[in-house]
Amino acid sequence: MDKSDNKTIEGLLKHVSVRSFTDEQLDDETVKQLVTAAQSASTTSFQQSYSIIDVVDENIREKVTQAARNQRFMNQGGRLFVFCADLSRNNEMAKKLNLDVSQTIEGVDATLAGTIDATLAAQNMVIAAESMGLGVCFIGGVRDNIQVVSDLLNIPEHVFPVYGLVIGHPKGKLNDIKPRLPFEAVYHQNKYDAKIDVVESYDKQTNNYYNKRYGRQTDRSWAKTAVNSLIKLPRSFMKKYLNSHHLSEH
CATH class of the missing domain: 3.40.109.10 (NADH Oxidase)
Structure with a gap:
């Protein structure tokens, strides 16, 4: 095939x-x-x-x-x-x-x-x-x-x-297909390797994607989008909710 x-x-x-x-x-x-x-x-x-x-x-x-x-x-x-x-x-x-x-x-x-x-x-x-x-x-x-x-x-x-x-x-x-993290950033052999330099290069690539998508210069990138979502959406109430539904108590 x-x-x-x-x-x-x-x-x-x-x-x-x-x-x-x-x-x-x-x-x-x-x-x-x-x-x-x-x-x-x-x-x-x-x-x-x-x-x-x-x-x-x-x-x-x-x-x-x-x-x-x-x-x-x-x-x-x-x-x-x-x-x-x-x-x-x-x-x-x-x-x-x-x-x-x-x-x-x-x-x-x-x-x-x-x-x-x-x-x-x-x-x-x-x-x-x-x-x-x-x-x-x-x-x-x-x-x-x-x-x-x-x-x-x-x-x-x-x-x-x-x-x-x-x-x-x-x-x-x-929308155009969003570029994903490079293969090297997510694929590890035998042991974990952070490969931050690869991730930083990818972040610049995603900024170019958003600039093209919006038709103007932006400061948006993968890192800023991902980190901002962590800051804005902590959903700290989830543990209390799950416990109230008799889940994740142990």
Whole structure:
């Protein structure tokens, strides 16, 4: 097989976040295909510790949008899916088997496992959606007001929203593909090597990308964008929220 002509890899390398959608909706068959593709992802010990909430009620979708920093494209066409780490289902099944898994369910590793399962499923859905010519955008903002979102979506104990995912038909010209960190910056052999000089060179490259994207000179770069997000979005309330849902207590 000619590795240079791999349609799957070609599609992955063309990924961009889309924040402008037409009013066209996704039909139920497309949604079923997307969810089925998501379910085909690997899961932790076959626990399948995740759930996907398709927010189709216009009133609820608007309120979730407002809670997630009011990013208006979230409430345009297409669908808004909220991916949740879901440890509740397995907890209930354990009870039926007369087993107590509460200590595990309430531990950090189970919380990580649920988050990982939700993430793998979401990425599968993204790959499937983009193969259909649809646009996608992850929404970490659902965690900004995570309790509000949880109340709106009737999320029970042992379940929490990880992020939203908007999928729809792109509107207008897509942004150019953002340059990723160089291969050498993320690939390590045998031991970790920070390679700060490579990262600093890449930061200048991303500044050129943003200058071209905005059509003017800017001071934006990868480092400033990444670090500013850490400063602006500490979400220090997450531990309290998770503990209140009987997660990550140990």
